[in-house]
Amino acid sequence: MEIVNSDLELPKHLYLETTSRCNLRCRGCILHRGGWEPQRDLSLKELIMICEQLPKLERVALHGIGEPILNKELPDMIQYLKQRKVFVFFNSNGILLDEICQNQLIDTGLDELRISLDAASPTGYKTVRNSDKFNLIVRNVQAFSERITSLNVSHPKLSLWYLGTRENISELPGFVRLAATLGITEVYLQRLVYFQDHEGYGLARPEKTLMDSNVAVAELIHKSYEIAKWSGIKFNASGLSNPLESLQTGIQNPLPWKRCYRPSTLMYITANGNVLPCCISPFSTFDYDSIILGNVFDNAVAEIWSGHRYRAFRKKRQTENPPKCCKGCGIFWSL
Ligand code: SF4
Ligand code: SF4
Numbered sequence: 554m555e556i557v558n559s560d561l562e563l564p565k566h567l568y569l570e571t572t573s574r575c576n577l578r579c580r581g582c583i584l585h586r587g588g589w590e591p592q593r594d595l596s597l598k599e600l601i602m603i604c605e606q607l608p609k610l611e612r613v614a615l616h617g618i619g620e621p622i623l624n625k626e627l628p629d630m631i632q633y634l635k636q637r638k639v640f641v642f643f644n645s646n647g648i649l650l651d652e653i654c655q656n657q658l659i660d661t662g663l664d665e666l667r668i669s670l671d672a673a674s675p676t677g678y679k680t681v682r683n684s685d686k687f688n689l690i691v692r693n694v695q696a697f698s699e700r701i702t703s704l705n706v707s708h709p710k711l712s713l714w715y716l717g718t719r720e721n722i723s724e725l726p727g728f729v730r731l732a733a734t735l736g737i738t739e740v741y742l743q744r745l746v747y748f749q750d751h752e753g754y755g756l757a758r759p760e761k762t763l764m765d766s767n768v769a770v771a772e773l774i775h776k777s778y779e780i781a782k783w784s785g786i787k788f789n790a791s792g793l794s795n796p797l798e799s800l801q802t803g804i805q806n807p808l809p810w811k812r813c814y815r816p817s818t819l820m821y822i823t824a825n826g827n828v829l830p831c832c833i834s835p836f837s838t839f840d841y842d843s844i845i846l847g848n849v850f851d852n853a854v855a856e857i858w859s860g861h862r863y864r865a866f867r868k869k870r871q872t873e874n875p876p877k878c879c880k881g882c883g884i885f886w887s888l
Contacts (some may be wrong), residue, residue: 561817561858561859562609563606563607563608563609563854563855563858564607564818564819564820564858565607565609565610565611565612565818565819566610566611566612566613566614566818566819566820567603567604567607567610567612567613567614567819567820567821567822568613568614568616568617568819568820568821568822568831568832569595569600569603569613569614569615569617569822570595570616570617570618570619570821570822570823570824571594571595571600571615571616571617571619571621571624571626571627571630571643571824572592572593572594572595572619572620572621572623572624572824573588573590573591573592573593573594573617573618573619573823573824573825574592574593574594574619574620574623575618575619575620575623575646576620576623576646576648576649577620577646577648577682577683577684577686578683579646579671579681579682579683579684580680580681580682580683581681581716581718581745582618583618583835583836584618584619585683588618589618589835589841590823590824590825590827591825592619593824593825594623594624594625594626594824595624595824596626597626597629597630597633599826599850600626600630600633601633602849603822603849603854604633604634604637604639606853606854606855607854610634610637610639611639611640612639612640612641612642613634613639613640613641613642614642614643614644614832615627615630615631615641615642615643616643616644616645617821617823617824617832618823618835619824620645620646620648620649621643621644621645622645622649622650622654623649628657628658628660628661631658631661631662631663632661632662635661635662635663640664640665641662641663641664641665642663642664642665642666642667642709643663643665643666643667644667644668644669644714645666645667645668645669646668646669646682646686646690647668647669647670647690647693647694648684648686648689648690648693650668650690650693650694650697651693652696652700655693655696655697655700656700658709659700659701659704659706659708659709662708663708663709664708664709664710665708665709665710665711665712666697666709666710666711666712667712667713667714667741668690668694668711668712668713668714669714669716670687670690670691670694670713670714670715670728671714671715671716671721672687672715672721672724672728673724673725673727673728673730673731674687674724674727675687675688677721677724678690680720680721681716681718681720681721691731691735694711694713694735694737695734695735695736697711698711698735698736698737699736702736710739711737711739712737712738712739712740712741713728713731713732713735713737713739713740713741714740714741714743715728715740715741715742715743716743716744716745717742717743717744717745718745718761718762719761719762719770720761722770722773723773725742725773725774725776725777726773726776726777726780728740728777729777729780729781729784729786729788730780730784732784732786733780733784733785733786737786738785738786738787739786739787739789740781740786740787740788740789741789742774742777742788742789744762745761745762746833746836746837747759747761747762747836747837748836748837748838748839749837749838749877749880749881750838750839750840750877750880751838751839808873808875809882810870810875810879810880810882811870811871811875813831813870813879813882815830815831816830816831816863816866816867816870817867819831820854820858821834822849825848825850826848826849826850826851827845827847827848828845828846828847828848828849828857828863829844829845829846830844830846830863830866830876830878831878833878833882834878834879837877837878837879837880837881837882838876838877838878838880840877843876843877843878844876844878845862846860846862846863846866847860847862847863
């Protein structure tokens with residue numbers, strides 16, 4: 554059913570890219586090829602300016618393409634949002650998650666922290682993330698998990714994330730075992746997203762995906778499920794489907810983007826103030842200008858939300874010829 558734009562409430566969910574800087578250059582990331590936007594941190598003042606325009610805000614992700622912990626104002630940002638009773642979470646590569654940072658994050662009241670690891674060994678980590686920091690990150694996560702237990706606090710909830718590709722899928726069962734030894738109770742398998750309108754780069758190429766994978770891959774995922782079950786771990790695929798379903802193409806539903814709720818319910822705002830329809834779009838089209846729907850440093854959030862570009866985007870998403878970023882969405886990766 555097409556949503557009538559004039560009835561649209563302002564979004565209650567936000568993705569705020571607290572920084573576009575990162576201390577890694579992972580092979581599946583836009584940053585591997587240089588990124589879309591100039592490197593910059595969002596300031597606390599800017600975050601407040603944006604959030605004050607959204608009185609019904611419920612949930613904020615403080616990540617985009619970059620490592621949030623690099624932003625020195627991150628703890629103050631979390632505190633501001635927690636004072637407003639907003640659910641706050643972010644993704645991190647875990648490299649900077651030292652003791653000081655762990656204590657700060659607990660003190661701020663952060664609700665959830667997602668560690669993107671993508672490997673069960675230093676070699677696997679090097680392959681996907683191009684870094685030698687695997688052991689450091691594992692130590693950080695273990696220490697954080699133990700600290701949360703010893704302080705008897707219930708936040709932040711920790712989870713481990715795995716970007717599955719043909720190059721690292723063999724490590725998935727070991728990854729679930731690792732989560733169990735670290736005391737982590739949630740593991741997520743994510744799909745590799747790649748441009749539909751460009752040859753790709755690094756790992757972000759069609760031939761590296763697990764899409765419609767062979768029997769061996771399915772067996773590895775089944776095995777991982779079993780390990781998760783014995784260990785009391787929740788094993789999920791991001792995007793509301795289970796890990797095996799998330800790797801099947803959307804043949805049964807040829808126009809899956811029509812079901813996508815994101816452009817009508819949330820906003821993704823980059824560190825440079827650009828508003829995008831969702832967090833997948835920067836990875837799925839090479840035409841970056843086509844996904845910029847406004848800029849919060851130039852216009853009010855409400856103006857952008859009901860403005861011409863957003864309305865045109867939502868309308869096109871309801872057709873057989875959707876915006877470029879949506880073309881493979883739900884078929885080549887999950888919604
Ligand atoms: S995937 Fe995350 S950690 Fe890796 S380069 Fe991109 S933003 Fe940084
Ligand atoms: S790219 Fe995918 S998730 Fe983003 S708006 Fe389009 S259909 Fe939705």
